[in-house]
């Protein structure tokens with residue numbers, strides 16, 4: 001007799017909801033356990049790179065839903081130095097090169113669209129169910145059981161750890177606590193109505209049109225402003241990165257976000273061009289958050305027994321390339337793809353689940369951890385000390401990051417690369433020299 005394939009997803013952030021979408025199918029019972037009331041997604045702009053917007057907008061068919069909320073195609077980067085001079089303008093036109101656009105969404109809109117896509121009856125497959133205020137405390141990976149703070153137990157054939165950078169599922173997999181690492185960076189974040197910028201920050205708007213779909217950066221040695229619009233150009237988001245001074249460290253709290261002190265922020269950006277500083281003094285008290293930016297080192301594994309990690313729980317990274325959520329979406333698509341042939345709970349003995357999780361890990365690990373390392377590199381000082389000449393480009397890693405067409409193609413490509421590398425290793429030195437010359441020609 002056919003029995004349901006039971007899936008528990010711990011965490012209802014972008015990773016948890018995206019994985020619920022990817023796993024949705026008939027005869028599957030998906031429950032998302034979320035510790036919060038799920039109404040706290042912050043107001044900020046999030047950009048999805050073509051590698052991920054392709055999955056969200058095309059594979060999961062959310063283009064129209066997001067368009068109705070005011071999604072925007074990002075047309076390029078423009079980078080200014082500390083003297084206010086335009087250093088580079090890089091048009092992106094990623095559709096032709098990577099098969100999808102670089103998209104700008106309001107975070108709340110993306111989260112809502114994913115939630116609806118995972119839980120609504122409008123789409124094929126059994127809708128996922130989200131249970132809020134369920135804080136998971138630990139998990140028995142081999143037995144497939146998660147335990148909540150209130151003493152409830154949930155059994156599943158497959159458990160997805162999508163519980164973010166402070167993941168407790170990760171601790172259960174690795175048998176030890178993996179701390180999130182200080183990266184030396186903090187970020188002030190704010191979102192302003194464009195009408196307010198147009199009326200109160202004229203000098204800024206003379207340089208940057210806040211309605212135009214461009215990512216604008218102003219870069220100094222160890223501070224930078226990264227800015228862009230969303231919701232059809234009606235709001236404008238600013239992330240202002242500074243060296244971390246532990247100023248928002250609160251070890252008793254589960255969050256690294258605190259109230260941002262506006263005078264302190266303005267002081268830290270006092271040497272930025274006057275036009276760029278305009279919006280910083282235009283925000284009101286209470287409208288600025290300060291995030292301590294953390295990441296993790298590559299983990300030895302993401303899986304054990306019936307459990308696998310996705311998203312920040314597996315590979316939290318700095319936001320310097322806008323790839324954190326994008327890698328999360330890729331994880332979700334990979335999980336859905338490799339579980340396609342599991343039609344019901346009869347297909348889910350432990351050995352089968354382990355074998356599939358190993359395939360997902362093999363497909364995702366190298367790519368996600370490479371991008372994690374690129375994100376650290378992209379956070380390095382943008383200029384030599386005392387110079388205004390910018391020595392890095394925001395498009396530096398784009399080809400690797402964005403040339404992605406789903407997990408199956410990537411896995412095939414990887415296998416092919418490994419086969420070529422293997423053949424090369426087996427060759428004699430003379431044969432290798434001939435091969436190298438052939439490639440050079």
Ligand SMILES: Cc1cc2nc3c(=O)[nH]c(=O)nc-3n(C[C@H](O)[C@H](O)[C@H](O)COP(=O)(O)OP(=O)(O)OC[C@H]3O[C@@H](n4cnc5c(N)ncnc54)[C@H](O)[C@@H]3O)c2cc1C
Nearest residue numbers: 011013014015035047136163164311312319322324325326
């Ligand atoms: C300043 C900044 C800017 C960024 N900008 C971008 C960008 O432009 N583009 C991009 O791609 N990425 C960006 N990112 C990264 C991106 O936000 C993250 O990579 C992404 O949100 C990770 O999603 P997640 O679901 O894995 O984790 P989270 O968003 O942290 O979600 C985890 C969820 O699990 C829940 N949870 C945690 N513990 C438990 C528990 N024990 N029991 C039950 N539930 C639990 C939490 O409440 C939460 O809802 C940025 C990050 C920062 C800090």
